[in-house]
Amino acid sequence: MKRRSFLTGAGLTAVAASTLPAPAIAAGKRKLKMVTTWPKNLPGVGVSAERLAKRIKVLTEGKLDIKVYGAGQEVPPLQCFDAVSSGAADVYHGAEYYWQGKSPAFNFFTTVPFGMTADELCAWIYHGGGQELWDELSAGYNIKAMMAANTGVQMGGWFRNEINTLEDLKGLKMRMPGLGGEVFRRLGVAAVTMPGNEVYQALESGAIDATEWIGPWNDLALGFYQIAPYYYWPGIHEPGPALAAGWNLDVWNSFTDHQRTAIETACAMENDVCLADYNYHNAVALQTLVSEHNVKLRRFDPAILAALKKTSIEVVAEMAEKDPMTKKIHASFQKSLTMQRKWTRIADQAFLNARDPQE
Numbered sequence: 001m002k003r004r005s006f007l008t009g010a011g012l013t014a015v016a017a018s019t020l021p022a023p024a025i026a027a028g029k030r031k032l033k034m035v036t037t038w039p040k041n042l043p044g045v046g047v048s049a050e051r052l053a054k055r056i057k058v059l060t061e062g063k064l065d066i067k068v069y070g071a072g073q074e075v076p077p078l079q080c081f082d083a084v085s086s087g088a089a090d091v092y093h094g095a096e097y098y099w100q101g102k103s104p105a106f107n108f109f110t111t112v113p114f115g116m117t118a119d120e121l122c123a124w125i126y127h128g129g130g131q132e133l134w135d136e137l138s139a140g141y142n143i144k145a146m147m148a149a150n151t152g153v154q155m156g157g158w159f160r161n162e163i164n165t166l167e168d169l170k171g172l173k174m175r176m177p178g179l180g181g182e183v184f185r186r187l188g189v190a191a192v193t194m195p196g197n198e199v200y201q202a203l204e205s206g207a208i209d210a211t212e213w214i215g216p217w218n219d220l221a222l223g224f225y226q227i228a229p230y231y232y233w234p235g236i237h238e239p240g241p242a243l244a245a246g247w248n249l250d251v252w253n254s255f256t257d258h259q260r261t262a263i264e265t266a267c268a269m270e271n272d273v274c275l276a277d278y279n280y281h282n283a284v285a286l287q288t289l290v291s292e293h294n295v296k297l298r299r300f301d302p303a304i305l306a307a308l309k310k311t312s313i314e315v316v317a318e319m320a321e322k323d324p325m326t327k328k329i330h331a332s333f334q335k336s337l338t339m340q341r342k343w344t345r346i347a348d349q350a351f352l353n354a355r356d357p358q359e
């Protein structure tokens with residue numbers, strides 16, 4: 001008591017902390033497990049998961065110490081959702097559309113063919129009611145998810161031969177998963193799903209004639225240009241897919257307000273940083289593909305794009321009828337997109353058309 005009488009407030013705090021037994025300080029620290037749908041440290045998305053975990057640790061002053069596991073290290077990639085839902089893992093970093101078997105509504109929180117750009121998706125999720133609907137959907141699985149990365153616009157894919165007409169698509173065997181696969185299937189493509197590490201060999205053996213993957217940066221690394229030299233744009237099936245961090249809801253609710261804010265801050269930042277990573281490195285890799293590897297860039301023919309658009313709208317609308325929650329989320333997504341595109345058209349799109357007109 002005698003000492004305290006002359007200590008300032010700040011000094012008192014310092015003394016009090018230093019006299020606490022070590023375990024009491026350590027008690028506030030938690031070790032958490034993050035499972036991911038990506039190979040450990042895969043450039044872009046894998047690195048994004050690591051950066052997110054590190055930033056959360058710093059922002060919580062070491063209190064939340066997250067260990068990141070690559071795809072298959074703890075659970076197979078597509079089981080990340082169940083692992084977090086059950087509490088076997090604390091958080092996943094992955095793409096929500098991988099969980100479309102649980103509910104087709106998850107597609108809207110990654111991307112849908114002819115859907116939103118990364119900017120438009122942010123507008124809907126942050127300000128147009130998207131996050132509230134996402135919370136409602138995920139809570140049914142004991143999960144709280146949020147955007148935590150984005151790859152930007154993807155490419156249309158690699159083809160052995162030129163695709164000039166809709167006829168050229170008929171009978172083509174192509175790696176094209178998810179809703180994009182269904183769209184291409186309705187145009188006569190034999191669309192198949194396979195993980196990225198199997199695609200090169202499938203192309204080389206002739207098991208497939210074409211493949212989509214991500215964009216120049218990740219595609220260059222997998223070497224598809226060696227077999228299929230025609231690289232088509234744009235990737236209408238994935239116009240700006242967001243990736244997510246999904247937390248076990250009990251774990252999320254056990255965090256302090258400070259920790260939850262730190263996590264939301266780190267995820268929002270990672271959403272930007274990852275998108276910038278893709279936009280920068282896609283541009284660098286595109287240059288390499290064209291100048292060093294003689295890749296032939298091709299735009300899809302307008303008639304093909306028109307058919308893809310019509311079919312995409314049908315596929316998404318049909319999916320929306322599958323259950324009431326998907327219908328509700330589709331209605332909100334569509335309302336935001338309808339409004340947003342009127343702005344995008346006279347803002348970003350008009351500016352880009354003026355800056356870089358295309359014949």
Ligand code: CA
Binds near residue numbers: 154
């Ligand atoms: Ca893709």
